[in-house]
Amino acid sequence: MPIWQYLVSMFTYIVLLMLLIEVMRKYRKFAAVFWILSLFTFPLWFGQLDGWFRWVKVISVLVPTALIVGPARIANFEQLSGWWKIYRKDWVLWSLYAILGLNILEATLKDFALQNYLNASVGVILILTMPLFKYIGKKANGWEISKKEPGDLLAYTHHMWNFLYTTWNIAFVYAENPGFAASSLSILLAAELYPVIKKRPELYITARIYTLAMHMLIRATYDIFTPIMDSTRFYNETVVYYWGLINIIMAIPYFIWHFNKRRKEIMRERKKIKS
Numbered sequence: 001m002p003i004w005q006y007l008v009s010m011f012t013y014i015v016l017l018m019l020l021i022e023v024m025r026k027y028r029k030f031a032a033v034f035w036i037l038s039l040f041t042f043p044l045w046f047g048q049l050d051g052w053f054r055w056v057k058v059i060s061v062l063v064p065t066a067l068i069v070g071p072a073r074i075a076n077f078e079q080l081s082g083w084w085k086i087y088r089k090d091w092v093l094w095s096l097y098a099i100l101g102l103n104i105l106e107a108t109l110k111d112f113a114l115q116n117y118l119n120a121s122v123g124v125i126l127i128l129t130m131p132l133f134k135y136i137g138k139k140a141n142g143w144e145i146s147k148k149e150p151g152d153l154l155a156y157t158h159h160m161w162n163f164l165y166t167t168w169n170i171a172f173v174y175a176e177n178p179g180f181a182a183s184s185l186s187i188l189l190a191a192e193l194y195p196v197i198k199k200r201p202e203l204y205i206t207a208r209i210y211t212l213a214m215h216m217l218i219r220a221t222y223d224i225f226t227p228i229m230d231s232t233r234f235y236n237e238t239v240v241y242y243w244g245l246i247n248i249i250m251a252i253p254y255f256i257w258h259f260n261k262r263r264k265e266i267m268r269e270r271k272k273i274k275s
Contacts, residue, residue: 001230005228006182006231009182009228010182010185010186010229013183013187013190013229014186014189014190014193017186017187017190017191017214018190018193018194020210020211021191021194021206021211024210025150025152028070028073028151031070032066032070032071032073032074033070035065035069035070035213036066036067038062038066038213038217039062039063041217041221044221045058045220048219048220048221048222048223049220053106053110056106057103057106057216058216058219058220060099060102061209061212061213061216062220064095064096064099065209068087068095068096069096069153069209071084071087072088072145073151073152073153074087074151075087076088076147076151077145077146077147077149078151090134093133093141093144094133096155097130097142097143100130100155100205101127101130104123104127104130104165105123107169107172108123108124110172110176111123111172114175114176116171116172116240116244117244118244118245118247119168119172119240119243119244119247119248120244122164122247122248122251123168123172125252125254125255126161126164126165126168128255129161129255129259130157131156131157142155142156143155143156152206153205153206154206155204155205155206157205158201159201160254161254162192162195162201162204163192164247164250164251165204165208166188166189166191166192167243167246167250169184169188170184171243171244171247173185174235174239174243178232178235179226179230179231179232180225180229180231181231181235182225182229182230183215183231184215186229187214188211190211191204191208191211191212192204192207194207195207
């Protein structure tokens, strides 16, 4: 397969995914209906998914996107009452926080199983530095559904956390299933670039949700990536090791900075309470 085919197909996929993010953000009701309907492709999944990791990955992405993210955006933005009020409770954002952690944990456990210990350690750091939904002593939450148009799901991740997640995840895919590394790199770059272009790092999780959900939906129903983006020939065990090494070298200073920052914030809040 010529290099130009990878470049053209990846560029096209990235552009389409960024357009997808924009559409899903702007048209929240369409997004809600689309992802609920996507669950009806379930019978097709048996022909494409193999092993516990694939099934857990697809279910843990598509089901929350359809049954939590979509309805919650509508209920919170439009301040709906009745049965919709259930989606205006704290459990929604705590659940999404937990699901993000589960998404990282799934890959981290697989990394450990593959003896890719350096990259797996980065996964642990990402979990420990995720923004909590609510911080003790802070008025602002780490997660929210905006009351402003278009009712975005916002997670106040640091731009360095976003970057670490991107490079950690693609390193994991490269080690675990190198044939899909090119397509996975495309969805990760789309999610990384979108908030950078918008200059809003808090949109990273929203971008990641919609790009990953679409990618999982496609892979669960039909394999279009192997014919046009099969990247198996680029696999190299040495690259796996050094990629993990580079990731952990970047992650450790961020981990230290993050907890020093949190410690100072907690100390300031305690001083305010005492005064």
